[in-house]
Amino acid sequence: MARVVVIGATGHVGTYLVPRLVEAGHQVIAVSRGQARPYADNRAWAAVEHRQMDRDAMERDGSFGAAIRAIGADIVIDMICFTLDSAKQIVEALSGHVAHFLHTGTIWTHGYPTVVPTPEDAPKRPFGEYGTQKAAIETYLLEQARTRAFPATLIHPGHIVGPGWLPLNPAGHFNAAVFTTLARGETLALPNFGLETVHHVHADDVAQMFMGAIANWRASTGEAFHAVSAGAVTLRGYAESISRWFGHEPKLTFAPFDAWARTQDPKDAEASWEHIARSPNCSIDKARRLLGYAPRYTSLQAVEEALTWLIADGQVTR
Structure with missing residues (x-):
């Protein structure tokens, strides 16, 4: 070896x-x-x-x-x-x-x-x-x-993503309050139509x-x-899935990015722009073919495992 x-x-x-x-x-x-x-x-x-x-x-x-x-x-x-x-x-x-x-x-x-x-x-x-x-x-x-x-x-x-740190959230930044909002069944505001992607x-x-x-x-x-995982997720799809994981039907609102950003912490809005301006959705065909890559986790499964840790750690509350 x-x-x-x-x-x-x-x-x-x-x-x-x-x-x-x-x-x-x-x-x-x-x-x-x-x-x-x-x-x-x-x-x-x-x-x-x-x-x-x-x-x-x-x-x-x-x-x-x-x-x-x-x-x-x-x-x-x-x-x-x-x-x-x-x-x-x-x-x-x-x-x-x-x-x-x-x-x-x-x-x-x-x-x-x-x-x-x-x-x-x-x-x-x-x-x-x-x-x-x-x-x-x-x-x-x-x-x-x-x-x-x-x-x-x-x-x-x-x-x-993994247990021990905050994952990129459905609003495209790293504020744990987004997950708490979804955990409590409250309304989450997303930029544009929520159709940008994260991977x-x-x-x-x-x-x-x-x-x-x-x-x-x-x-x-x-x-x-x-x-990457086998598939990227849209912000909207991500938020809806996590809402249901917490046992709630999604409550989402949407606004053009500039209007939405004015309602956010400036650092969070900047981080969101950095992510959604790129909206990654990457292929793993080459890695599958040449390396035998087979991701064990979907994007949502990876986030759910991290969320379980965040809840236990008190960073996300219901």
Whole structure:
């Protein structure tokens, strides 16, 4: 089995991926700042070697890539690379020293969709700093794979969901009050006609895809894959389903976005615009075909599991 480094190992996906790697027999080295714990307990973590590194500080002095290379891993999984400069530093350090490099991207590399479900090779028009930087990283890594045989695979998650944190809600932002409104059978206001889409994925399904990419090295290197549920949901459909999950018939109102935004907290309205302006609806056909990807959770099932935790934690009340 392989020696695997996971950078940003204690986050959403790492919570599920690291135990999967250990259970598959890999030797796992978890790299993080040491300021967070996994969202779920698993005895597999007792077999993990932990290395504490502050990536930002080490990249500023140019030592991070060399420190990762010195671990001597066969596989490096990078969960927390957000700029092209950061990607270049680690690729330059690992070129010729790693058998497989897996990068966590985002479906926001697409910008707005022009065809749905959107395949990975659709023309990309990213906007905003996050999506633009992630798209630049994708272009760079795929070019490195093509021209220098750098063994890169890109995994692009949707809106990651799981117990332990707030999921993207039916209004397109992260305020738990939206779920409380639905839990109490009260009226929820949505922007426009509620027909924009969001595309969730359970964190364990993202972990599943990383495992599939590792197991199918020849098919996955030099490629990018969407890691999402089998189907996106509209804001309206999402709200209706969660209302009924709480035992209520939906009570929804609609207003043009600008009018609706004036009734919301400005930060919530901004977050909603960021999500619905992109309205992702991504295909998983390529991942199914090449990696055997089969998500265990629908978007709604993933959210319902997270909601069960939020209710128990007191963040959503009836």
